Amino acid sequence: MYYFIVNKYSGSGRALKIWRRVAKLLQEKHIDYDVSITEHPHHASELVKDIMKKNNVKAIIAVGGDGTVHEIINGLIGSKIPLGIIPAGSGNDFCRGMRIPLKYDQALERILKGDKKTIDVGHINNKFFATIVGIGFDGQVAQKTNQSQNKKILNLAGMGSLSYIINVLKVLFYYKPTNVDLHIDQEPIKHQNVWLIAIANSPFYAGGMMICPNAKNDDQLFDVCIVKEISRWQLLRIFPSVFKGKHVNHSAVTIFKAKELEILSKRPMTAHGDGEIIGETPLKIMISPSTLSVL
């Protein structure tokens, strides 16, 4: 039996429409399934725990965006049940990184084919994440985007990822960089005037921004990107290059690999994981190798 979890709020309501089409395909193919619709934030994690008690579970399938995937993996970690995804969010960056088709019928075909890949996940302050933790400027952009009205309007027009760009430009005008004490695999390093730290298990966030172009979710390492000591105007100038991952060539951008990081900062820095707000610095982040099975 396939168990689907649908977040009707993903993609500002697009997920429910997509689910109806998926259900039709499943019925035409005579495939056994069950479905639950989330009733509140974090409900998906609770639903996963209930599904895991059953003994006929072929896969748990998210119909939603990165936030829904985030909640599902936080219920699923420790189980061997594979995760499938029908992308229906605004950004769908986990699917982008896994090369899961963004079209619902092709994504369903992939799930039904049954090929599995075991991937690493990240661990931050008692939460797991599948894609990227973004700290500082990124955290503020995620917070603003999740609260914004323009996300809803743009989702209706099928341009959900544009809402991230709009909020990058808004936050750029007021964000103040800060000094950071980093411990990278236990080695202490100080950084001045840090705008953002992205800790990536997968290359994309914010609807297709390729912040860590070489991040791989099966190499047991994070790719880390630090942007520091750059003026607001220079940052604005290099911003478009992030869509092709070309920002890595700029002198204000540092990229390295790590298994474990500890981050302390002079001013608190907001952190998101998979686009969901997780907390503030101080933070401890670790890779959890070969932890999740994905269809």
Ligand SMILES: Nc1ncnc2c1ncn2[C@@H]1O[C@H](COP(=O)(O)OP(=O)(O)OP(=O)(O)O)[C@@H](O)[C@H]1O
């Ligand atoms: N019934 C519900 N009512 C309100 N919010 C919900 C409900 N069910 C889930 N949520 C919340 O919806 C939020 C957004 O979900 P999701 O990230 O899947 O969509 P998205 O933001 O449109 O896509 P993406 O993250 O890919 O940009 C999550 O934070 C989740 O907690």
